Amino acid sequence: MTAAVAPRGRTAKRKTKLGAPLLLLPIFAFLAVFFIYPVFSILAVSVTDRDGVLSWTNYIELFRGYNIQVMLTTLKISGWTTLFTILLSYPVAYLLATARKGSTNALMLIVLLPLWTSVLVRAFAWIVLFGRNGVINSGLVSIGLVEVPVEMLFTVFSVVVAMTHALMPIAVLSMYSTMQNIDRKLELAAATLGAEPGNAFWRIYFPISFPGVASAALVTFIVSIGIFVHPTLLGSPSERMIALEIIEQIDVLYNWGMAAAISVMVLILSIIFIMIFDKFLGIATITGAQGSGGPSGSAMRAATAGLGTMTVWLSRITGALMPKRKLTDGQSRRFALNVVAGLVLTFMAAPLFFLIPVSFTESAFVEWPPRGFSLQWYEEYFTDPVWREATIRSIVVGLATAILSMLIGVPAAFGINRARFKGKGLVLPYILMPLVVPNIIIALALFYFFAEMQLIGTYIGLVAGHTVIAVPYVVLTLIAVLQNYDHRLDQAAWTLGASTLTAFRRITLPLIKVGFVTSFLFAFMRSFDEIAIALFVSSGLQSTLPKKLWSEAHIAVSPTLAAVSTILIAVVALVVVASELLNRRSAGQKRT
Amino acid sequence: MMNGTPDTPAKLRVHELEKRYGEVVALKPTNLEVESGEFLTLLGPSGSGKTTLLMMVAGLAAPSGGDIWIDGKLSTQLQPQKRDVGVVFQNYALFPHLTVRENIAFPLRMRRMSSSDIEQNVARLLKIVDLEDKGERLPTELSGGQQQRVALARCAVYGPSIILMDEPLGALDKKLRDTMQMEIKTMHKALGATILYVTHDQGEAMSMSDRVCVMRDGHIVQLGSPADLYHRPVSRFVGDFLGGATFLRANVAGEEGDEIVLKWQDTSIIKAKRPATSVATGDSVLCMMRPQNLRISSEPVPGANALPATVIASVMTGTMTEHFVRLADGTEVTAVELTTPGSQLLPDGANVHVSWLPENSVVFAGEQMT
Numbered sequence: 010m011t012a013a014v015a016p017r018g019r020t021a022k023r024k025t026k027l028g029a030p031l032l033l034l035p036i037f038a039f040l041a042v043f044f045i046y047p048v049f050s051i052l053a054v055s056v057t058d059r060d061g062v063l064s065w066t067n068y069i070e071l072f073r074g075y076n077i078q079v080m081l082t083t084l085k086i087s088g089w090t091t092l093f094t095i096l097l098s099y100p101v102a103y104l105l106a107t108a109r110k111g112s113t114n115a116l117m118l119i120v121l122l123p124l125w126t127s128v129l130v131r132a133f134a135w136i137v138l139f140g141r142n143g144v145i146n147s148g149l150v151s152i153g154l155v156e157v158p159v160e161m162l163f164t165v166f167s168v169v170v171a172m173t174h175a176l177m178p179i180a181v182l183s184m185y186s187t188m189q190n191i192d193r194k195l196e197l198a199a200a201t202l203g204a205e206p207g208n209a210f211w212r213i214y215f216p217i218s219f220p221g222v223a224s225a226a227l228v229t230f231i232v233s234i235g236i237f238v239h240p241t242l243l244g245s246p247s248e249r250m251i252a253l254e255i256i257e258q259i260d261v262l263y264n265w266g267m268a269a270a271i272s273v274m275v276l277i278l279s280i281i282f283i284m285i286f287d288k289f290l291g292i293a294t295i296t297g298a299q300g301s302g303g304p305s306g307s308a309m310r311a312a313t314a315g316l317g318t319m320t321v322w323l324s325r326i327t328g329a330l331m332p333k334r335k336l337t338d339g340q341s342r343r344f345a346l347n348v349v350a351g352l353v354l355t356f357m358a359a360p361l362f363f364l365i366p367v368s369f370t371e372s373a374f375v376e377w378p379p380r381g382f383s384l385q386w387y388e389e390y391f392t393d394p395v396w397r398e399a400t401i402r403s404i405v406v407g408l409a410t411a412i413l414s415m416l417i418g419v420p421a422a423f424g425i426n427r428a429r430f431k432g433k434g435l436v437l438p439y440i441l442m443p444l445v446v447p448n449i450i451i452a453l454a455l456f457y458f459f460a461e462m463q464l465i466g467t468y469i470g471l472v473a474g475h476t477v478i479a480v481p482y483v484v485l486t487l488i489a490v491l492q493n494y495d496h497r498l499d500q501a502a503w504t505l506g507a508s509t510l511t512a513f514r515r516i517t518l519p520l521i522k523v524g525f526v527t528s529f530l531f532a533f534m535r536s537f538d539e540i541a542i543a544l545f546v547s548s549g550l551q552s553t554l555p556k557k558l559w560s561e562a563h564i565a566v567s568p569t570l571a572a573v574s575t576i577l578i579a580v581v582a583l584v585v586v587a588s589e590l591l592n593r594r595s596a597g598q599k600r601t
Numbered sequence: 602m603m604n605g606t607p608d609t610p611a612k613l614r615v616h617e618l619e620k621r622y623g624e625v626v627a628l629k630p631t632n633l634e635v636e637s638g639e640f641l642t643l644l645g646p647s648g649s650g651k652t653t654l655l656m657m658v659a660g661l662a663a664p665s666g667g668d669i670w671i672d673g674k675l676s677t678q679l680q681p682q683k684r685d686v687g688v689v690f691q692n693y694a695l696f697p698h699l700t701v702r703e704n705i706a707f708p709l710r711m712r713r714m715s716s717s718d719i720e721q722n723v724a725r726l727l728k729i730v731d732l733e734d735k736g737e738r739l740p741t742e743l744s745g746g747q748q749q750r751v752a753l754a755r756c757a758v759y760g761p762s763i764i765l766m767d768e769p770l771g772a773l774d775k776k777l778r779d780t781m782q783m784e785i786k787t788m789h790k791a792l793g794a795t796i797l798y799v800t801h802d803q804g805e806a807m808s809m810s811d812r813v814c815v816m817r818d819g820h821i822v823q824l825g826s827p828a829d830l831y832h833r834p835v836s837r838f839v840g841d842f843l844g845g846a847t848f849l850r851a852n853v854a855g856e857e858g859d860e861i862v863l864k865w866q867d868t869s870i871i872k873a874k875r876p877a878t879s880v881a882t883g884d885s886v887l888c889m890m891r892p893q894n895l896r897i898s899s900e901p902v903p904g905a906n907a908l909p910a911t912v913i914a915s916v917m918t919g920t921m922t923e924h925f926v927r928l929a930d931g932t933e934v935t936a937v938e939l940t941t942p943g944s945q946l947l948p949d950g951a952n953v954h955v956s957w958l959p960e961n962s963v964v965f966a967g968e969q970m971t
Contacts (some may be wrong), residue, residue: 197661198694200681202755203711212707216698 032424035417036440036480044443044477047454054457055269067270076254076271083251086165086240087233090172094229095222097173097353098180104350105181106188118589119358124178125581126361127538129558130574132242134360135171136162136566137367139243142376144363168244175239176232177357180225187221206342227286228444231279235447238540242562251275252449256544259453272450283445361578368571375566386572396557396573403537403554406468410475410536411529414483418528422487444481448541451477456545466548474546475536482535483528490524523591530588610673612637612795613658613763618667620653627653629820630667635763635797640789642798644806645816651799652767658797659688659765672762687756689766693748695740701751702736708759726754729791745773749781753788763795770805782809803843807831815839836969840889847895847934849888853880860959863888866930871906872959880966887965894961895936897924897947902956910934910955915946922946926955
């Protein structure tokens with residue numbers, strides 16, 4: 010650095026020092042008003058009785074029986090869901106992280122397609138598969154394996170399968186973000202040091218990837234607790250979960266205090282799980298930024314060493330039993346991984362496609378195989394003004410949510426990325442809080458808050474609520490993009506005479522615009538698919554598309570839902586392919 | 602010898618080893634032997650096949666043909682963990698979740714050594730690499746040089762037949778590199794290890810190696826001691842790659858004893874040592890001179906080759922004083938001399954002569970000129 014440059018560097022530094030808190034101000038204020046304050050008011054509501062007098066009645070009632078039963082069911086189903094989600098997602102994430110660049114893109118498409126497809130649509134798909142006259146049962150009957158259809162729908166099995174299916178994309182992406190940062194050479198190094206592949210995986214790769222596994226498990230579990238769609242549509246009363254209980258306290262019993270008390274209980278449970286996680290791994294692990302992996306406990310090491318030794322012996326035994334083949338050890342292992350991951354990917358993507366034929370049925374029921382060919386269900390969707398208005402409302406709210414999320418999310422991401430100030434470590438957890446609070450609780454809190462503010466049934470209320478949920482994703486995506494962006498390019502532009510604004514417009518923006526488009530789409534999709542908030546905040550006739558789908562499905566799952574789902578799948582497929590092409594084009598630009 | 606059975610006790614023997622990726626040939630059929638205790642460096646620009654060769658020896662890339670013998674054992678098809686090799690990777694590949702001690706213990710643990718033996722061996726290696734007080738640290742808490750030493754210790758602790766090093770100093774800054782070169786050399790002696798080293802840095806190769814193997818376009822160009830390669834390169838490529846040199850294009854005019862007479866620019870006569878390949882009068886050849894063998898003076902040095910030149914610049918860099926001059930045809934020539942109290946910087950534009958002795962030049966003819 011020459012003396013001539015130094016003063017300029019100093020002023021620039023002072024500017025960011027002052028600027029960073031300023032950049033973070035909008036998101037802080039927004040979340041304080043629309044997230045922190047409402048959630049805390051819930052606390053107050055929970056300790057007042059129906060007459061508004063301070064009392065513990067809600068909590069006394071809460072711990073007296075039925076709700077505890079529901080809570081235990083919730084924990085049980087969430088636990089199983091988390092276990093299966095993690096077990097199934099790991100091989101896919103591993104394959105994604107270790108596959109060649111070209112195949113990664115194709116695999117990513119398969120992972121993203123269900124992620125971007127409505128939760129409700131995916132739940133419908135399982136109804137088509139599991140129903141008495143569903144795909145699996147007609148298959149089993151027609152090949153003569155069973156005589157009477159098996160009861161799969163409305164069991165704990167169907168609920169756990171559908172919830173696992175719903176949560177897998179997020180778990181895969183969460184693990185992938187950690188695995189991506191693991192140096193592939195570590196496994197090679199272990200091999201040259203004498204570790205057989207089983208040992209190299211369990212002693213080296215798995216412990217380093219473990220923070221990703223743990224954060225995926227945490228997010229899966231917490232989201233599971235707040236789910237009400239799957240137990241309602243695919244379960245029986247004995248699979249009743251706590252989120253539905255909250256809804257019914259409001260919708261049916263008008264018991265605010267009780268709904269709030271249940272929410273507080275769920276919230277406290279979530280916080281306990283998060284604190285346990287934070288104690289062992291550090292909360293920042295959730296962002297996937299900590300790729301290097303910290304020191305792991307001795308229990309962890311003993312377990313992985315044991316697993317390693319076990320795998321090595323297992324492969325030695327199978328190797329001894331199996332006839333000599335042309336495939337080398339590495340090839341056969343890769344083959345096994347491909348088969349497992351292929352099956353899991355089929356599980357992720359295939360169910361959706363069974364909805365498509367059902368949407369063209371002539372029959373008034375959802376059954377397999379569909380009868381004849383008719384466009385009547387599409388006709389119903391396109392001619393019914395309620396469907397049309399719900400669709401338009403969802404698009405408008407989605408766009409507004411995406412714009413608002415970008416307006417407050419973009420400055421925040423830059424603030425976090427560039428800033429060096431005290432308390433920086435607390436900023437990201439604050440912004441990510443809505444991610445780890447079950448949506449149903451945010452919805453309840455906002456319902457109460459908006460009722461006071463006369464915002465129920467307004468666009469403002471919906472957009473604000475959806476932004477609370479969407480903005481953490483925007484910030485996370487942009488931080489990831491900015492981390493890969495070389496800040497020295499800006500400094501180079503400044504020294505070459507560009508003003509801060511010009512440097513941003515001419516250098517920064519062109520390089521990160523794909524990240525912008527992705528986060529915009531992400532925010533839009535979060536809003537477009539959101540149901541808990543819409544359920545409470547949009548009233549009566551003013552429903553969004555997911556709310557309309559939900560209330561229809563509550564009565565009966567008709568082929569109309571399959572038709573709407575098919576349209577949604579087509580739109581999502583178009584968006585995903587378009588963004589993928591955009592990605593590829595910008596990657597091509599980078600190469601030239 | 603068709604079956605490739607080794608008849609020397611070489612630590613590593615590579616026989617007709619090749620690697621193709623479809624149409625692309627990464628390594629042409631190559632033969633190489635590394636003796637016990639030897640430090641051999643594969644030197645070449647990127648794409649020369651040096652890393653490909655190393656990776657195949659390590660068992661991390663499958664050969665398209667040929668054989669690899671490690672310590673007299675045919676190892677071509679062996680998995681990396683069954684080969685008796687150690688690899689130091691470019692970024693060290695230290696396990697981030699294990700401490701320094703555990704990193705070094707890892708290969709011993711994989712070999713099911715008793716824990717007391719493991720402890721003893723790790724302690725011994727920590728002492729050799731001078732990290733006795735850093736055993737409980739995580740790799741991320743160490744400096745680049747310290748990480749490098751851990752990587753080497755992790756490799757040496759189980760006494761592999763040969764240690765393979767893939768540009769291990771690439772990530773370090775210049776000063777640390779120089780220190781680490783010396784450290785690696787010292788440890789090489791202390792451990793009595795056999796090392797196959799890959800680099801694109803000629804200074805690194807020359808200062809550390811017993812022998813250097815220069816590679817280009819997937820094959821070995823020349824193999825010999827650093828002095829051999831420097832003074833007797835077999836082609837312009839080797840001569841150029843191993844340090845600065847001036848190349849003059851000239852024509853053979855005749856012979857004079859064991860020297861040949863060259864004509865440069867149809868005006869000047871240059872004498873040089875006879876090249877290895879036979880040349881005929883009129884052939885176009887290249888004459889190479891090292892900068893430290895060139896003298897710059899106002900008058901031609903009697904008995905030496907001398908060409909008139911103009912001074913472009915003259916600088917003193919410390920130990921050396923460098924003169925940049927331009928010949929009549931525009932060729933720029935660098936000459937260096939040790940800086941002494943008598944060293945003088947020449948004024949720009951001064952008319953001078955570049956002189957050198959015939960035995961201080963190398964002539965390349967035919968294919969050697971590439």
